[in-house]
Amino acid sequence: MNAQERGTELLAIAEHKLQRGELSRRGFLRLMAAFGVAVGAPAALAGCGGDEGGDAATSAGPLRFLVAEAFWANWNPYGHTAQIGFKIQRDLFDRLVEVQPDMSIRPGLAESWRQLDERTWEFKLHSGVKFHNGQSLTARDVKASVELASGHVPEGRKLPMATIWLPHEVVVVDDQTVRLRGARPFGPLLNTLAITDICSAADIAQGVKHLETKPNGSGAFRLAEDSPNKKVLDRFDEHYRGPAKLQQVVWEYIQDPQTRLNALLAGQAHVIDRVEPEQVQLIQRNQAVQPIAVTSAEVQAFWFRQDKKPFADNAPLRRAVAWSLDRQAMVELVGGRAQLADGHFATPLEFRKPQSLQYALDPERARAELATAGVSAPVGFELGASVGFYPKSREVCELAKQNLEQNGLFKVKLTFLELAAWIDMLFGKGKPGELFHGGWGNLTRDPDFAVATLLHSPGAWTGAHDKQTDALIDQGKTTGDPSGRGAVYERLQQRLWEELPSIPFMYSDLSNGVSDKVSGYALFPTFVTEFRGVSLRA
Amino acid sequence: MAASPVEATTAGGPLPPQPGVARWRGGVGSFVLQRLLQAVLVVFGVACVTFFVLRLVPGDPARLMLPPGTGEDVVAGLREQLGTDEPLPVQFLRFLGGLLHGDLGSSFRQSRPVLPLVVDAFPATLGLAATTMLVAVVVAIPLGILAAARSGRLPDRLILMVSLVGQSLPSFWIGVMLVLLFSIQRQWFPAIGNTGPASYVLPTITLAAVLVAQLVRTVRQGMLEVLQEDYIRTARAKGVPARKVLLVHAFKNAAIPLVTVLGLQVGFVLGGAFVVELIFNWPGVGLLALEAIKTRDFPVVQGVVIVVATVFVCVNLLVDVVYAFLNPRVRLGAEG
Numbered sequence: 001m002n003a004q005e006r007g008t009e010l011l012a013i014a015e016h017k018l019q020r021g022e023l024s025r026r027g028f029l030r031l032m033a034a035f036g037v038a039v040g041a042p043a044a045l046a047g048c049g050g051d052e053g054g055d056a057a058t059s060a061g062p063l064r065f066l067v068a069e070a071f072w073a074n075w076n077p078y079g080h081t082a083q084i085g086f087k088i089q090r091d092l093f094d095r096l097v098e099v100q101p102d103m104s105i106r107p108g109l110a111e112s113w114r115q116l117d118e119r120t121w122e123f124k125l126h127s128g129v130k131f132h133n134g135q136s137l138t139a140r141d142v143k144a145s146v147e148l149a150s151g152h153v154p155e156g157r158k159l160p161m162a163t164i165w166l167p168h169e170v171v172v173v174d175d176q177t178v179r180l181r182g183a184r185p186f187g188p189l190l191n192t193l194a195i196t197d198i199c200s201a202a203d204i205a206q207g208v209k210h211l212e213t214k215p216n217g218s219g220a221f222r223l224a225e226d227s228p229n230k231k232v233l234d235r236f237d238e239h240y241r242g243p244a245k246l247q248q249v250v251w252e253y254i255q256d257p258q259t260r261l262n263a264l265l266a267g268q269a270h271v272i273d274r275v276e277p278e279q280v281q282l283i284q285r286n287q288a289v290q291p292i293a294v295t296s297a298e299v300q301a302f303w304f305r306q307d308k309k310p311f312a313d314n315a316p317l318r319r320a321v322a323w324s325l326d327r328q329a330m331v332e333l334v335g336g337r338a339q340l341a342d343g344h345f346a347t348p349l350e351f352r353k354p355q356s357l358q359y360a361l362d363p364e365r366a367r368a369e370l371a372t373a374g375v376s377a378p379v380g381f382e383l384g385a386s387v388g389f390y391p392k393s394r395e396v397c398e399l400a401k402q403n404l405e406q407n408g409l410f411k412v413k414l415t416f417l418e419l420a421a422w423i424d425m426l427f428g429k430g431k432p433g434e435l436f437h438g439g440w441g442n443l444t445r446d447p448d449f450a451v452a453t454l455l456h457s458p459g460a461w462t463g464a465h466d467k468q469t470d471a472l473i474d475q476g477k478t479t480g481d482p483s484g485r486g487a488v489y490e491r492l493q494q495r496l497w498e499e500l501p502s503i504p505f506m507y508s509d510l511s512n513g514v515s516d517k518v519s520g521y522a523l524f525p526t527f528v529t530e531f532r533g534v535s536l537r538a
Numbered sequence: 539m540a541a542s543p544v545e546a547t548t549a550g551g552p553l554p555p556q557p558g559v560a561r562w563r564g565g566v567g568s569f570v571l572q573r574l575l576q577a578v579l580v581v582f583g584v585a586c587v588t589f590f591v592l593r594l595v596p597g598d599p600a601r602l603m604l605p606p607g608t609g610e611d612v613v614a615g616l617r618e619q620l621g622t623d624e625p626l627p628v629q630f631l632r633f634l635g636g637l638l639h640g641d642l643g644s645s646f647r648q649s650r651p652v653l654p655l656v657v658d659a660f661p662a663t664l665g666l667a668a669t670t671m672l673v674a675v676v677v678a679i680p681l682g683i684l685a686a687a688r689s690g691r692l693p694d695r696l697i698l699m700v701s702l703v704g705q706s707l708p709s710f711w712i713g714v715m716l717v718l719l720f721s722i723q724r725q726w727f728p729a730i731g732n733t734g735p736a737s738y739v740l741p742t743i744t745l746a747a748v749l750v751a752q753l754v755r756t757v758r759q760g761m762l763e764v765l766q767e768d769y770i771r772t773a774r775a776k777g778v779p780a781r782k783v784l785l786v787h788a789f790k791n792a793a794i795p796l797v798t799v800l801g802l803q804v805g806f807v808l809g810g811a812f813v814v815e816l817i818f819n820w821p822g823v824g825l826l827a828l829e830a831i832k833t834r835d836f837p838v839v840q841g842v843v844i845v846v847a848t849v850f851v852c853v854n855l856l857v858d859v860v861y862a863f864l865n866p867r868v869r870l871g872a873e874g
Contacts, residue, residue, distance in 0.1 A: 070829060070832075070833065072603070072647060072833065080605055081605035081606070082605070228647075228648050229821075229825075229829070254730065254819050255816075255828070255829065255832070256816055256817070256819075258714070258817075259729075259730055259816065259817060259818070259819050262714075262717045262718075262721060262722065262729040262730065263729050263730045263819070265721075265722040265729075266717070266721040266722050266725060266728070266729035266730075267725060268721075268728060268729055268730055268731070269730075417596070418832070419832070420596075420597035420602050420832060420833065420834050421595070421596040421597050423597070423598075423601060423602060423606065424596045424597045424598050424601065425596065426606075427601055427606070428596070428598060428601070461606060
């Protein structure tokens with residue numbers, strides 16, 4: 001046992017004694033100071049009396065929600081793919097249909113719908129829906145929104161979100177009825193409508209710049225204050241489903257996870273976003289707050305750059321990497337609700353089919369694949385990873401390097417970068433690096449969003465260009481019949497698992513911390529947040 | 539430059555009216571002008587270094603503002619809009635041109651001029667820095683005097699030990715511990731934000747802890763040296779009360795190096811505020827700069843650095859002038 005382990009053990013004993021009253025807090029602190037325990041101390045202290053009451057706790061007021069991602073997206077709901085944008089838009093705008101925490105879909109602005117033929121759908125709208133500026137919602141607003149979001153109108157074509165839609169023309173039948181007609185059948189239609197915020201036609205007519213600066217939805221809350229790191233949302237009393245329970249929700253960006261946690265434990269925040277798995281136990285030890293966690297729709301993977309050697313056009317070599325990784329150990333490193341990936345589709349996704357062959361650390365199979373690949377060991381490459389974004393990304397990548405090198409098959413140069421530099425490495429000039437650690441989430445249960453943006457060529461992040469994969473993604477998107485789509489996606493998942501454009505190793509943990517004063521708060525695996533049904537006790 | 543503490547204190551003693559003062563008064567303009575020119579050069583140098591270092595660091599602001607996988611044509615269009623597509627010398631000349639007109643550019647992310655952004659955030663940082671300096675001075679001076687007066691005895695040893703601990707502990711550790719004890723355990727003070735006077739307590743203690751430790755040692759050292767001077771011995775022999783000897787005769791001269799140290803510590807406090815603002819989510823320029831660095835919002839980072847450097851240089855200019863008033867060697871040196 002080394003000195004550090006002895007110190008940790010001593011601290012654990014001291015903590016135990018403190019909890020049993022056999023050691024004074026002062027004595028405990030002296031011990032901690034003596035060992036200089038900076039990391040372990042928060043855990044210990046949080047556990048030794050977090051339930052002690054205090055006068056500076058929150059009074060009944062607005063709900064304070066601390067988020068981990070900066071508010072970098074503009075207010076044009078179709079002009080970004082920022083997670084923070086989708087989160088806050090959920091309460092500012094409404095959609096024809098709404099995704100639920102269990103990923104199912106329920107009616108939203110559309111009270112009913114029917115499919116007229118394989119390309120045409122008709123939606124009946126709720127009456128009496130108003131935008132925040134007082135204007136009534138009609139079928140013309142839905143037409144303008146869907147046509148812009150789907151790229152049917154020229155302005156929409158350059159918008160990144162348009163890539164997941166197929167162009168749709170919208171016919172206004174009457175004020176409360178619209179018909180959507182796609183250029184081709186569009187399998188993900190309902191799920192895509194569930195992330196298509198409905199804007200006013202008048203706002204859209206004023207151009208994208210107007211949409212970017214002035215959010216005017218019909219959602220349960222409206223934007224009352226818009227500063228760079230803080231957004232104040234006031235209740236919209238005329239919401240078509242009745243007013244929300246909360247009068248006000250204050251969203252604040254705090255980049256440091258420990259600071260967010262401190263605010264929650266000190267009673268200065270009611271909900272905090274992106275709690276790291278190792279922080280969950282600190283929350284559990286405090287009686288005034290609780291953690292909630294789900295396995296998210298985000299897949300963390302090692303992505304191969306497929307437009308350069310050595311991994312381009314060499315699936316056996318990519319499989320050799322997969323057989324050299326201890327993916328289970330990586331999941332255990334992260335902890336929480338993280339799960340071992342058994343395919344490219346995360347657990348909450350529709351049409352998911354777990355793959356029976358599980359890549360695991362198996363040097364013999366790795367060696368065999370390497371022989372098939374026709375390259376001699378060790379194969380050298382650079383693994384690029386971001387730090388400070390995905391919990392434990394550094395540890396995961398260090399483990400990967402150790403796994404890959406331990407049998408002499410690979411020689412790995414590990415490059416850790418902060419997020420901005422990592423993005424530059426991935427997409428910038430020269431395209432350095434051959435393997436990347438990263439993650440990508442899904443906004444609905446439909447798999448199209450993830451596979452179309454990541455793996456379809458051209459435009460795939462890492463230069464993937466497998467024609468069969470492209471064809472299957474296209475087929476999945478343009479097949480209307482769910483059973484037909486199921487068959488297509490089964491083949492796609494099998495193809496991805498064999499070809500391995502990336503090695504998924506984990507479905508991410510998603511944990512939030514919530515004050516006991518809050519009720520009705522649910523976690524969506526898609527990272528979306530909704531406060532309409534949430535209430536706050538004084 | 540200011541004289542060293544030793545030079546300053548050995549120059550001590552009550553200063554009779556000197557002909558040099560009149561001569562210095564005649565040269566005050568050139569002294570201040572010289573310092574001003576130096577200050578402008580320093581700020582210019584800082585601006586240049588910041589500009590080039592930011593652009594050497596990997597990370598394309600345009601790409602960071604767009605969703606991953608956005609087409610190259612869209613990224614190129616945004617680069618053009620931001621002006622980051624132009625050759626570096628052209629960007630630099632434009633930056634200098636703006637600087638000469640007091641224009642720090644516009645934030646890439648917030649599409650707002652940088653100057654108001656920095657000016658909005660600066661009072662919070664300045665407030666924190668001011669309270670830190672105030673607390674540090676109020677705590678350090680009596681402790682330093684006490685340590686010197688009881689040199690070698692228990693109070694001295696205790697104060698030295700505590701100051702050593704204060705200097706050894708990193709600010710982030712002190713900050714986290716204070717939050718755990720006084721925000722989470724006791725809920726006496728807010729853990730984050732600036733919501734009123736109570737919010738200042740923990741960040742101020744965090745920043746002041748290290749500063750107090752340094753100042754205590756400076757005051758003690760200065761006092762010990764002055765207390766050996768002949769005029770102190772004379773004052774004691776004449777029966778001047780011990781308290782008056784310490785607080786009036788000795789401290790007056792021992793305070794001279796303190797002025798220099800305090801001037802230099804403004805830089806430490808402003809720099810330390812970056813860490814403390816992150817821990818306490820303090821809405822100052824530190825937090826603004828950290829976020830801007832993450833998102834490669836070059837104009838905001840440049841703006842913050844230039845404003846902070848200007849404040850630092852101005853404070854030190856002020857210290858030089860004050861010091862020159864206090865110490866005749868400096869003003870004679872200035873004339874020479």
